[in-house]
Every structure is written in structure tokens, then in C-alpha cells.
Amino acid sequence: MQTGQFHIAIRKFEPFERFIQARWQDFCAESGCRLELCAAAMDLPELHRSLLTENGLKNGHWDIALISSDWIKEAIATKAVLPIEPLIQQEDYFTPWPASLLRSQQSGNNHFAVPFHDGPECLIYRKDLFEDPRHCSGFLAQYGYVLEPPKNWETFYDIACYFQNKEPGLCGTALAAYPDGHNAVYDFCIQAWTRGADFTSANPSINLQNQGIIDGLHFYRKLANSSHALHKDSFNMDSVKLGAAFAGGELAMMINWFGFATYAAQLDNSPVKDKIGVAPIPHQVDKPSVCPNSYWMYCIASGSANSAVAMDFIQFASQPKYDIALTLNGGIGCRKSTWHDPEVNSQLPFFNQLEAIHELARELPDWPNWPAIAQIIDEVMIQTGTTTQEIESILFAAQQKIDLLQSTPAVN
Structure with a gap:
């Protein structure tokens, strides 16, 4: 890791990539930060592997990552991400976001990520x-x-x-x-x-x-x-x-x-x-x-040597005007104020239905071993879609794998 660089891992999606690049330029212009942004966009398997399987969040390879709510409990359990509250001096910092976008990243009295992109x-x-x-x-x-x-x-x-x-x-x-x-x-x-x-x-x-x-x-x-x-x-x-x-x-x-x-x-x-x-x-x-409901969040890598800069950037990039900018450029802002913003709703006439859809929202289990369970379910879906094997036998075999997995002591 070069001290003159700041590394962000991004879910591969052009609006995300464009937004992070633009916000970093704005952040450096306003704050005087001279770190060079090194952003890498990855598909889901590669991103999970880099962040968690290869310990990129813990070993200093990344400073910030966009992380899925599906993976955050695994990241928290393995101490791969930092709690947000100790890095800020604002008790009501998370008030602008709805509770449905804060549950997955909460553990104890702390949140371990800040909402970035939403959309059930x-x-x-x-x-x-x-x-x-x-x-x-x-x-x-x-x-x-x-x-x-x-x-x-x-x-x-x-x-x-x-x-x-x-x-x-x-x-x-x-x-x-x-x-x-x-x-x-x-x-x-x-x-x-x-x-x-x-x-x-x-x-x-x-x-x-x-x-x-x-x-x-x-x-x-x-x-x-x-x-x-x-x-x-x-x-x-x-x-x-x-x-x-x-x-x-x-x-x-x-x-x-x-x-x-x-x-x-x-x-x-x-x-x-x-x-x-x-x-x-x-x-x-x-x-x-x-x-x-699955959503993307900013998280700060526990191995980052630039955690203070990381928190400053997240606070900068997630402020209301940029949450709206993300929404009007291919993403979905997460602040409650964005959902009701007149400009957003004039350009996206269906956007006001997001709140009603959110009332039907349901998250995946927030278990640390859920990503491993999800791989087994993924195999179920592959077999269901590409073979003629009996559904009941596919599910029986998957149940045995899950039972074995869950009999293994959980990571604390």
C-alpha cells in the first residue's frame, strides 16, 4: 500500500463508479486532500473474495468498500470493518436514514456502515x-x-x-x-x-x-x-x-x-x-x-491507515445534495428526504412508489454464516434451473449441507 493512495472497492456498476470518481474529485477540491484515488470495480464474486475471503478489508488493501447488506454481518463478525460512531462526533448522525436501511449493519450500540444505494x-x-x-x-x-x-x-x-x-x-x-x-x-x-x-x-x-x-x-x-x-x-x-x-x-x-x-x-x-x-x-x-431488500453501504476497512480520511469522505459524499445527485444519475439515494424531493419525483415519476414498496421490504437473515448458506441455496437454484433432478431431492441434499454447516461453531 502506497501512502499517497486511497483505495476504494466498488460494486461494478457504471453509475456507482462514476459517482465515486466525481465525489472524490469534489472532496479533494474542498478539503485539500492530496491522496490519489485508486478505485477498483468488481462483480459480486470477485468483490466478496477481495474484501472478505482474501481479507482485503483487514490487511490494509482497502480503505473504503461498498459492501452489500448480505455480507455486512460476516464483515462485523470477522472484525473486518470499523464501527462508525467512534469516528464521528454527532449523536443523531443516522437519523436521516430509515430504520430499514440501518438494521443490517447494526451490532450492539454501533453501526458499521453508512447507507449508499437502496432499492428493494x-x-x-x-x-x-x-x-x-x-x-x-x-x-x-x-x-x-x-x-x-x-x-x-x-x-x-x-x-x-x-x-x-x-x-x-x-x-x-x-x-x-x-x-x-x-x-x-x-x-x-x-x-x-x-x-x-x-x-x-x-x-x-x-x-x-x-x-x-x-x-x-x-x-x-x-x-x-x-x-x-x-x-x-x-x-x-x-x-x-x-x-x-x-x-x-x-x-x-x-x-x-x-x-x-x-x-x-x-x-x-x-x-x-x-x-x-x-x-x-x-x-x-x-x-x-x-x-x-438488499442495499449497498460505505464501510471503513479495519486495516485502513486512513480511517479518518475515510470517515470524512463518507460524510462528504453522503450529504443530501449528493444523495440526490446519485439518484438522478442511475443510483438510488437512501435519505428519507431524497425519496420526497420534488426534483427527483419530477424526473422519475414512479419514484414516489419507493416508500410503499419499502413497506413490503424484507431482508435476508443477518447471520454471519449466511454467505455460506447462500452458496448452498445458489447451488439449489442452479440445479433447479439446469437439471431434471427432482426438486425434493435437491432440497434434501441442500438441507444436509446446511445442517452440517450450522453444526459448526459460529465465529464470534
């Missing part, structure tokens, strides 16, 4: 297609009911089939099925939770032997193998590539993070600009919708 998963769809009289009448004639954003999984599949190849280059939907231990895990949770299958308990323990999970995976397999409904590149897509496909006009609808709706709405050359709607995720008819 939701249904994102093409309003122009759903409101086109030709498609409204055509869908009604073919399926016998009104075309509208799907509220249950059966109608989701029907609508995806209807729009598949309905226009040149258009697919009904797509999956972020690339095996990165993240997106397919959320698809697993969506299929379970929206069928009322709660597979976790406070012990903590996991039980995959649940009819709602079995039914959900059968639906996932049906969709994943359907050339009548699905984009052919789904198994090479993570959430970013899925969002890019929607922004490029390739999809009638998708289930993805709210931020990809704003990304598509602000992309100058996007054919779906000004044509985007959002809605809650479909669910079983007699069960409520659930919108999984």
Missing part, C-alpha cells in the same frame, strides 16, 4: 406495452382476462408468454440466473416468501422442507426452461445485465432492484425512457407480496 426488488414493466390498445385487446382475446401488471405468478407467466417475440427483439421476461451467490438466492427467497414459506427461524436454523418452497422451485424451473417466455441469455445475466436488457428494450417486464428502473429512465439512448412502471412482486393469490 419489485416488478418493473413497460407501461407502453401494457397500455397499448392492440396488446390489451390481443391479450384479452388470447387469455380471457385484462392485461395489467401481474399480481400472481400464473398471470406473470401468461404475460411473459404473450409478449415473447411479439415485437422484434422483445422477450417476455428474463432471470438474473448467473451463479454469483446473490441474484438467484433472492429468486429463491421471492418464490418462497410470496407463497408464505418462511424457511428461517430465530434459533437460528433453516428448514427447506416446505411445500411453498417446492411449489416455488417448480415454477422457477418452468420459467427458466421456457423458450416461450424467457430471454435466452438469462443464465449469463446478473442483475446489472438484466437491468441493461430491460433498458435496451429487450424485455416487457422483469423482477429486479428498483434502482434499475431509475437507471433505464435516465439512460439517454434507452428506448424505454419515459415508459417505465413499477409494482409489487407477484405472489400466491392468498399470500401477501414481499419485496426483498
